[in-house]
Amino acid sequence: MIEPLKHLANTPVKPETLELKFSDIAPPLTERQAALESARCLYCYDAPCVNACPSDIDIPEFIRQIAQDNVNGAAKTIWSENILGGSCARVCPTEILCEQSCVRNKTDECAPVLIGQLQRYATDNADKSAHPFARAESTGKRITIVGAGPAGLSCAHRLAMLGHDVVIHEAQAKSGGLNEYGIASYKMTDDFAQKEVEFLLGIGGIEIVYNSALGREISLSALQSEFDAVFLAIGLGSTRTLALGHEEAPGVMTAVDYIRELRQSDDLTALPVPENAIVIGAGNTAIDMAVQIKRLGAEQVYLVYRRGEEAMSATDHEQALARDEGVQIRTWARPAEIELDNEGKVAGMRFVRTAEDGGKLVDTDRSFSLKAEAIFKAIGQTLVSDELDPAIELSGGKLLVDESLHTTLTGVYAGGDCTGIGQNLTVEAVQQGKKAAESIHQDLMAAGDK
Known part of the structure; x- marks a missing residue:
């Protein structure tokens, strides 16, 4: 039971539709696709993609190994630097890291090598019947x-x-x-x-x-x-607060708590879903929240941020995903008041229009309200x-x-x-x-x- 939203109806979306909406957003490469994609790599000696990888994976080497049909070797090259290479291949913002630095990422080349998907191909298809690394002699520590x-x-x-x-x-x-x-x-x-x-x-x-x-x-x-x-x-x-009144009112919830409940749920049809939702924030968690509540059946979802789009920490790729899903991104707006109905439940939120003055964020004399039965806070954690x-x-x-x-x-x-x-x-x-x-x-x- 999601206590802050227990007064809301469950999702109206049919189970078979939910299954599709929450299936893998990036289906894995086939063997043929991996072979073709790995052949696009130039195997640069001074590879800029490696310099852009926070975990120092030898990217040209593992791609070369895929091209040579050595999937186990490719996976071990990845795991030697990043033992969680499988999950990173799924969630890493490659579009701003290795793939952005790829020398193929030029107008004449059309697109960078799909490094993230190749990494997933290797780690998913490697033989895991035995662990790829052995322990050193015990140190006694x-x-x-x-x-x-x-x-x-x-x-x-x-x-x-x-x-x-x-x-x-x-x-x-x-x-x-x-x-x-x-x-x-x-x-x-x-x-x-x-x-x-x-x-x-x-x-x-x-x-x-x-x-x-x-x-x-x-x-x-x-x-x-x-x-x-x-x-x-x-x-x-701990999640930051909005420092407003009524933050404990029915309908107000942190985004991470809702996402946790969603991920642990065995039955998505049992999740409470508002007709209209507001997500406060500008990071990837805010995008994840907005997209998922939309896919669960919310008719209107607003993602609201106090600054402009260029200041959002969510990548352009994530922002585009939200827009494609129908999420309305409203910028230059600061939460000012949680509005309640006659029963004390969330009915919406009033925002003050903001602007930048000398590099500082300031309020203007304009405001607006959005109707919503639920407000999700994704404003960072402490x-x-x-x-x-x-x-x-x-x-x-x-x-x-x-x-x-x-x-x-x-x-x-x-x-x-x-x-x-x-x-x-x-x-x-x-x-x-x-x-x-x-x-x-x-x-x-x-x-x-x-």
Whole structure:
């Protein structure tokens, strides 16, 4: 039961239509398509696509291996740098990273090489009957990781490869983090996030303790005393508020909470859906929310942002997807008032028109209202710092780390969304987890040599 929306009717869309609307948005390449696409790659020596890849995958090499019908080799090339290469192939904004940098991405060339789809082809079709990597000889060291999202899982796998024993504490009932709970269902289908976790754990040496949250079942000080090192991959556990009245009224909900319920639902027909919806935000989560509620049957969906389209953090590709779906994107508008009906339920929202003055956002004397039975907040998330040691330093509301992912506490490292590094992309979280593992290994081995 989605409590804030329990007064709304369930989706009017038929089950067979929902199945189509929430099927894979980017169907995988066939063997023939992969062969043709891989042949388009120029296998550049100084490949700009590699420089644009946050996880340092040798892109020309794995594409060459596909062209040579060596799918297992291609997948291992990917996994050697990004063990979550399958999920990243599905959710990574390749259009602004590797594919944007592709030398084929010129007017005369028509289109870049479809690097993301080739990566998916390799990781989906490789033989997974045996894990592709073996553990090094045991170091006798035990490391704990808080959070089984992309950063935590990546860190755990690399540490296990290096011969360490790893215990992950995960607050939820499943691993995967945003891959499991926060990505639009049509981007990652068929329980792929859990299948990828199962594959990752095949290396051995990794234990996951579920329903174990920092500040609830475990404390940072206890973990520090029990383990040789701690890696924090706790994400951002709290959603920002609009700082308006009536935010607890029936009909107001955070987008991440609705998306979580949608992704965990076994029956999409049981989801409550408003006739008209407003989504506040400008990132990929806002787009995911707007598109999914539209596909679930909302007649009118507005995505509203206080600045212009050029300032939206959602990529042009994501914005185009929303428009194609019929989502109305309204810019230069600041939420000013949640409007209620006579029963105290959401009836709409009033917005103040905004403008830029000397680089600053200012209100104008104009306003407008939109009718809606539900308002979804996708205005960013914040770190829940109450559960952390007061001695750990923050910067901009996130964990402060150095280039090697050390926090200000000895033996404690951090990566992923809980730090202020990068654009909060899955592929960046994977890279930070891998980099932190290498830092932990180096530090522990150096300490052992003394």
